[in-house]
Amino acid sequence: MSKLLKGRTGDWEIVIGLEIHAQSITKAKLFSGASTAFGAEPNTQVSLVDAAMPGMLPVLNEESVRQAVRSGLALNSKINLHSVFARKNYFYPDLPQGYQISQFESPIVGEGELEIDLADGEVVTVGIERLHLEQDAGKSLHDQHPTKTYIDLNRSGITLMEIVSKPDMRSSEEAVEYATKVRSILRYIDTCDGNMQEGSLRCDANVSVRRPGEALGTRCEIKNLNSFRYLRQAIDHEAVRQVEILEDGGKIAQETRLYDTAKGETRSMRSKEEAHDYRYFPDPDLLPIDLSEEFVARMKATLPELPDARKERFVTAYALSPYDASVLVSERDTADYFETVAAGRDSKLAANWVISDLFGRLNKLTIPVSASPVSAEALGELIDLISDQTISGRIAKDVFSEMFESGEGAKAIVEKKGLRQVTDEGAIRGQVQSVIDDNPDKVADYRGGNDKLVGWFMGQVMKASQGKANPGMVNKLLREMLSA
Amino acid sequence: MKLTELTIAAARDGLAAGEFTSVELTAANLSAMENTRDLNAFVCETAEKAQDMAAASDVRRARGADLGAMEGIPIAVKDLFCTEGVRATACSHILDGFTPPYESTVTTNLWDAGAVMLGKTNMDEFAMGSSNMSSYDGPVTNPWRAGDDGAKLVPGGSSGGSAAAVAARMAMGATGTDTGGSIRQPGAFCGVVGMKPTYGRCSRWGVIAFASSLDQAGPLTRTVQDAAIMLGAMAGHDPKDSTSVNESVPDFEAALTGDIKGLRVGVPKEYVVDGMPGEIGELWRRGVDWLKDAGAQIVDISLPHTKYALPAYYIIAPAEASSNLARYDGVRYGLRVEGDSLQDMYANTRSEGFGAEVKRRLMIGAYVLSAGYYDAYYLKAQKVRARIAQDFHDAWETVDVVLTPTAPSAAFAQGEKMDDPIAMYLNDVFTVPASLAGLPAISVPAGLSSDGLPLGLQIIGRPFDEETMFRVAGVMEREAAFTAHPMTGEA
Numbered sequence: 001m002s003k004l005l006k007g008r009t010g011d012w013e014i015v016i017g018l019e020i021h022a023q024s025i026t027k028a029k030l031f032s033g034a035s036t037a038f039g040a041e042p043n044t045q046v047s048l049v050d051a052a053m054p055g056m057l058p059v060l061n062e063e064s065v066r067q068a069v070r071s072g073l074a075l076n077s078k079i080n081l082h083s084v085f086a087r088k089n090y091f092y093p094d095l096p097q098g099y100q101i102s103q104f105e106s107p108i109v110g111e112g113e114l115e116i117d118l119a120d121g122e123v124v125t126v127g128i129e130r131l132h133l134e135q136d137a138g139k140s141l142h143d144q145h146p147t148k149t150y151i152d153l154n155r156s157g158i159t160l161m162e163i164v165s166k167p168d169m170r171s172s173e174e175a176v177e178y179a180t181k182v183r184s185i186l187r188y189i190d191t192c193d194g195n196m197q198e199g200s201l202r203c204d205a206n207v208s209v210r211r212p213g214e215a216l217g218t219r220c221e222i223k224n225l226n227s228f229r230y231l232r233q234a235i236d237h238e239a240v241r242q243v244e245i246l247e248d249g250g251k252i253a254q255e256t257r258l259y260d261t262a263k264g265e266t267r268s269m270r271s272k273e274e275a276h277d278y279r280y281f282p283d284p285d286l287l288p289i290d291l292s293e294e295f296v297a298r299m300k301a302t303l304p305e306l307p308d309a310r311k312e313r314f315v316t317a318y319a320l321s322p323y324d325a326s327v328l329v330s331e332r333d334t335a336d337y338f339e340t341v342a343a344g345r346d347s348k349l350a351a352n353w354v355i356s357d358l359f360g361r362l363n364k365l366t367i368p369v370s371a372s373p374v375s376a377e378a379l380g381e382l383i384d385l386i387s388d389q390t391i392s393g394r395i396a397k398d399v400f401s402e403m404f405e406s407g408e409g410a411k412a413i414v415e416k417k418g419l420r421q422v423t424d425e426g427a428i429r430g431q432v433q434s435v436i437d438d439n440p441d442k443v444a445d446y447r448g449g450n451d452k453l454v455g456w457f458m459g460q461v462m463k464a465s466q467g468k469a470n471p472g473m474v475n476k477l478l479r480e481m482l483s484a
Numbered sequence: 485m486k487l488t489e490l491t492i493a494a495a496r497d498g499l500a501a502g503e504f505t506s507v508e509l510t511a512a513n514l515s516a517m518e519n520t521r522d523l524n525a526f527v528c529e530t531a532e533k534a535q536d537m538a539a540a541s542d543v544r545r546a547r548g549a550d551l552g553a554m555e556g557i558p559i560a561v562k563d564l565f566c567t568e569g570v571r572a573t574a575c576s577h578i579l580d581g582f583t584p585p586y587e588s589t590v591t592t593n594l595w596d597a598g599a600v601m602l603g604k605t606n607m608d609e610f611a612m613g614s615s616n617m618s619s620y621d622g623p624v625t626n627p628w629r630a631g632d633d634g635a636k637l638v639p640g641g642s643s644g645g646s647a648a649a650v651a652a653r654m655a656m657g658a659t660g661t662d663t664g665g666s667i668r669q670p671g672a673f674c675g676v677v678g679m680k681p682t683y684g685r686c687s688r689w690g691v692i693a694f695a696s697s698l699d700q701a702g703p704l705t706r707t708v709q710d711a712a713i714m715l716g717a718m719a720g721h722d723p724k725d726s727t728s729v730n731e732s733v734p735d736f737e738a739a740l741t742g743d744i745k746g747l748r749v750g751v752p753k754e755y756v757v758d759g760m761p762g763e764i765g766e767l768w769r770r771g772v773d774w775l776k777d778a779g780a781q782i783v784d785i786s787l788p789h790t791k792y793a794l795p796a797y798y799i800i801a802p803a804e805a806s807s808n809l810a811r812y813d814g815v816r817y818g819l820r821v822e823g824d825s826l827q828d829m830y831a832n833t834r835s836e837g838f839g840a841e842v843k844r845r846l847m848i849g850a851y852v853l854s855a856g857y858y859d860a861y862y863l864k865a866q867k868v869r870a871r872i873a874q875d876f877h878d879a880w881e882t883v884d885v886v887l888t889p890t891a892p893s894a895a896f897a898q899g900e901k902m903d904d905p906i907a908m909y910l911n912d913v914f915t916v917p918a919s920l921a922g923l924p925a926i927s928v929p930a931g932l933s934s935d936g937l938p939l940g941l942q943i944i945g946r947p948f949d950e951e952t953m954f955r956v957a958g959v960m961e962r963e964a965a966f967t968a969h970p971m972t973g974e975a
Contacts, residue, residue: 048586052811054579055566055588055690057725087807089853091830098810149826151815279853281862284697284804286726 003171004212007243012209014239015216016175017129017167019204020182022192023136024067024159030135031058031101031286032157038198042141042152050157052096057285060085064159065289067191068108068133069299071161074189074306075182077112077128079296085133085286089279094138094151102162104280107132108289114185115308116177117326126178127166136160155199161192167206167216172235176228179203184307184330196226203231207238209246217242218252222259222266234259238266310335318347327355333370340376345383353379357397361404374403382410395419395467423470425477428461431469432477435460446482454478487512488653492557492710495656499545499556506545506556509656510538510600513558517602517654520627525639525648527563527621528571529603534558537600544598554717555598560655562646563604563621564611565591565701566690570601574692575619576609578837579818588690589722590659590701597717602655606645609839610809611666611694614911616644617902618841626674626895627652627970630935637895637937640670640911646704647674651970657705657714661691663698664797665891665915668927671704672890672940675929675968677957678704679711682948683922684729686715687722693808695801696727698919708928708957712736715950731948739951740958745779747956750883754790757913760892764939767931768889771941774963775887775956783883787875792868793917798909799852799865800920805842806849812837844905873921880946885956888914890927890940914942924950926957930964938968 004011029036032049049056072079086104109131116124138156140149163182169175183201186192194201203226208219222238225231237259242252256275257266305313307329314325314335328351329335337358342350358379362372382400385391391399391414402413414420422428435457436443446453454475461474487509490498498504514531541556566572566584573579587595595601608618615638616624624644626637628651639648643660647670650658660667662680671678679702686701693699703714716736722728751772756765776782814820814833821832838846852861879886891911901908918925924947927940941960945953 051816053584053586053817054572054574054582054692054811055584055688057689059724059726089807089810091810091813093813093815093826096811096816098813099807277855279807279850279855279858281803281807281853281858284695284727285693 003174005209005239005243007247009247011212012239012243013212014170014172014235015167015208015210015219016169016172016235017206018165018169018175018179019206020163020179021202021204022071022161022163022182022186022194023200024064024071024161025191025193026061026063026067026159028061028063029157030061030064030133030159034157036158040154042150042154044154046153046156050096050153052098058101058283060286060289061159064133065108065291066299067159068131068161069291069296070189070302071163071186071191072109072112072131073296073300074185074191074303075109075112075128075131075163076114077131078110079291080106080108080110081291081293081296082106082288083108083132084288085283086280087283088134090276092137092140093149094140094153094156096138096153096156100135100137101283101286102134103132106288114178114181116174116181117323118173118177119323121323123322124169124174124177126168126174129164129166131161131163134160134162167208172232175205175235176232179228179231180330181307188306188332189303196228199226202226205231205235205238207235207242208252209239209242218254220252220254220266221256223256223269225259230259230261233264234266237264241266304332318342318351320347320351324351324355331369333368337369337372337376341380341383343380345380346387349383349386350380353383353400357400373405373407374400378403378409385410385414389421389423389470390414391419391421392467392471394471395421419468421470422465422468423473425473428465428469428473429477429481431461431464432474432481435464436481443482454482457482486653488516490656491707492554492656492705492713493707495557496555496713506538506541506558506600507535509556510534510558510602513602513655516652517649520652520654523625523627523648523652524622525605525624525645525652525654526560526603527575527606527619527645530570530601531603533570534600534602537595541598541600552597552599552717553713554594556600557598557656558600558602559594559714560602560605560646560649560658561591562607562643562659562661564607564661564692565659566692567591567601567604571604572692573620574610575607575621576837576839576842577620577819578812578833582818584690586690589687589724590691590718593720594659594717599717605643605649605658608642608644608666609842610692610805611642611661611663611699612805612841612845613641614665614669614908615896615898615901616641616670617898618839620839623898624648625898628675628895628937630937634935635897638673638898638900640673640891640895642666643670643678643704647671647676647678650674650676650704650706653971657703657710659701659718660704661694661699661701662915662919663695663801664919665912667702667704668915668925668940668942669891669911671927672929672938673895675938675966675970676704676706677708677711677926677928677961678702678940679715679926680919680924681715681719681950682729682924684727685719685731685924685948685950687720687725687728689722689724689728695804696808697804698801708926708954708961709737709740711926712740712954729948734951736950736954739954741955742959742962743779744775744956744959747780747885747952748783748883749775749780749956750783750785750879750886752785752787752790752879752886752888754787755888755914757892757910761933763933764889764892767939768887768941771887771930771960771964774960778959778963780956785879785883785886787872787879787886787917789868789871789875790917793872793920794909794913796865796868796872797912797916797920798848799861800869802845802849803853803862804849806846806853809838809842809846841905869920872917876917876921876923876944884946884952886944888942888944890914890942894933894935894937894939918942918944923947924953926953928957928960928964929966930960931966932968936968938966
């Protein structure tokens with residue numbers, strides 16, 4: 001599949017790098033003991049440090065370090081045993097200190113790479129530049145008063161892990177798959193809940209375009225994308241915008257842009273000239289973080305089986321396609337669900353049911369798999385009924401619908417509604433015979449060489465049996481009796 | 485003897501012997517404060533609090549409770565320390581009316597040790613200065629005068645109010661903070677002992693920050709022994725300050741054995757500046773002789789990077805300050821001067837809230853950290869700092885302490901050097917190296933200038949070896965026999 005963008009004057013390649021800001025799961029903030037729970041009344045979870053009162057000093061939360069190291073390991077990245085906090089200086093009312101404590105020259109996690117699976121089966125490797133620890137800012141509330149801005153500092157000081165990719169992505173699909181994978185890994189290891197509505201995970205996208213094979217173009221950074229849908233739309237829109245400018249003979253101005261979700265377009269936030277000079281320097285209030293190899297090994301031992309390893313296992317142990325496997329492992333709950341369904345059963349059948357039928361339903365209603373009205377055990381029971389030929393696959397779809405709506409078990413529904421499959425050859429033979437008898441002209445047609453009519457006959461017999469006849473037997477008997 | 489003339493050690497004995505109470509001692513100091521208000525040493529008097537704390541101390545003593553090292557001793561607190569329910573403004577307009585709901589670790593330690601708070605002392609705005617002239621609360625007058633009709637002199641800075649209060653017998657001791665000499669230089673100018681401990685010895689928690697990698701709290705007292713007692717009460721590891729060092733606090737007073745036989749005293753040849761009055765050099769030589777006579781071994785040493793210390797300091801300290809003072813933005817506390825936009829509010833608040841010297845340093849600091857200049861200034865200064873620390877590190881191979889003058893001059897007139905920041909910064913030339921290296925250092929009053937003004941000598945010690953530094957300082961004090969008194973004129 002070509003990822004190139006067709007312009008008026010030829011093809012363009014999109015180049016994308018992502019910065020993912022992931023809120024770390026820790027009870028207390030990065031440098032204070034204040035709570036990080038979401039949804040509290042404004043300014044109720046603010047320590048003296050978070051409010052930057054005079055004379056207050058940061059003290060590093062060791063849990064934040066553990067979570068960052070675990071995240072780095074899970075993202076196949078190098079852990080830097082020595083890292084340094086630096087101050088990023090700028091003025092904004094929701095940044096009480098007048099600087100954000102972050103990491104600049106020496107981040108806690110260095111380079112690594114992730115493989116992402118695309119829908120067409122292609123595997124793309126995306127480089128990770130770094131992961132660093134930093135404080136989140138507070139929130140400016142502009143909609144509480146006609147002329148004033150209110151500040152909520154509950155979020156001020158919460159631990160963020162900023163994960164910076166290399167500019168290795170070439171389409172919005174790749175960017176979304178990469179971000180999905182990062183989110184999935186962080187959720188697997190419980191270092192970020194990935195809740196984008198609550199702002200626990202946010203993306204900035206750096207987008208540029210170039211002629212294939214040429215040097216990198218000038219990039220624009222699109223800030224604060226808080227859903228994968230917006231990420232995709234913003235990149236697609238931005239790429240087209242840049243191509244139009246270039247094809248009209250213009251130049252791309254390096255700038256920071258915002259994605260207007262209502263209008264579906266990006267607009268300029270500040271130009272390169274207006275860009276802040278952050279005056280980074282090592283924070284003299286904090287000592288460098290020095291970790292031992294032994295500590296890193298201990299963190300590694302806390303990691304569960306990660307999506308990639310699980311995917312490999314699903315491909316080999318359950319004979320799934322890599323794409324199906326990657327869909328199933330993207331969420332730990334989903335993978336667990338699938339494994340329960342597949343245990344001792346036809347794994348391909350199980351995968352199909354989970355991916356097509358269950359996900360189809362759940363996604364439509366935006367219900368997470370953990371809240372599915374059909375449990376893994378119940379879906380397993382349904383598949384057993386198919387496998388032992390109690391019901392046909394087609395009937396099973398109806399039974400599944402019923403299960404989904406009523407929460408009843410498959411066996412109970414089949415019994416109650418009398419949906420048991422008819423496998424009695426004599427009974428089916430009778431139904432086939434009456435269809436043949438009722439349609440002499442169609443029979444003549446078939447016998448005259450119109451093989452395709454067998455499908456029509458099949459439908460008639462199934463209809464006559466209210467779908468309960470074993471389709472395999474109907475097919476076999478039809479061919480036999482029509483040819484007689 | 486008047487109670488206000490007592491040293492902390494003598495007052496401790498008098499209190500223990502029941503000769504007087506803390507209430508009486510405190511009342512004597514409060515009345516001295518009233519009588520010398522013209523010096524402007526205090527920016528806030530907490531008489532009621534002092535009386536309550538003194539009474540509580542007397543009750544503890546009467547009950548036979550465990551008594552602290554500073555039990556019943558009235559002291560002053562530099563306005564840079566956050567004090568619960570009492571103003572803490574760093575003598576800046578921008579912190580107008582700021583009354584913290586929390587108490588700094590160092591002052592908490594002092595109150596826990598039984599000390600009594602008399603009030604908050606004047607200082608250069610945000611501890612930036614060597615004259616106390618940059619205070620929003622106005623200048624402090626040094627209790628010393630050059631002759632009877634001499635001009636009003638500065639007390640030095642930034643802990644000018646604390647030094648003046650101790651020298652003028654308003655307080656038995658005072659807390660100061662020292663970033664590049666802010667305890668030692670005013671100590672020298674006011675004829676009192678000023679001591680800066682090893683970086684990390686005292687917690688910075690609750691001390692309004694100037695330059696985080698340099699700021700250290702320390703005592704100003706009238707004797708070396710008092711400084712040892714008071715530092716013992718101030719110091720200690722604090723988990724709330726990541727740069728506070730987890731070292732046990734030794735009995736500093738016990739280190740004052742009076743015996744320095746065999747100790748090696750380094751005399752660095754670089755501690756000379758152009759235009760330095762000859763009497764400073766003479767006093768230094770006398771100091772060398774005193775220590776030699778007391779049995780110390782004098783070693784001529786070289787600290788080759790000394791001349792780069794001042795420029796490096798005036799890059800690093802402003803750089804950190806430019807970031808540390810960003811929080812004073814008019815949004816949450818202190819002064820806010822409204823404007824038509826957020827940017828206007830920031831500009832109006834900070835333009836009006838900060839004084840000229842603070843603004844100068846904030847601009848220098850922002851400049852040396854900015855893109856394109858960081859390597860040439862900030863990074864280079866950090867390299868210089870490492871060299872200076874290495875100079876001392878090498879010196880410790882051959883010496884146990886280093887002896888230098890504290891400042892290149894005696895106290896100067898109020899208003900002098902105000903139009904020449906470089907001349908003003910030169911005050912710190914001998915104190916800044918130990919600050920950059922994080923070393924303990926103490927200024928001991930050692931003699932009078934030809935004008936009759938006090939001069940100090942500085943003893944610099946190894947990291948966390950305040951004990952040896954105190955021991956040598958104690959001997960120096962004994963040999964110098966400095967008994968001059970700013971108020972009575974007695975020498």
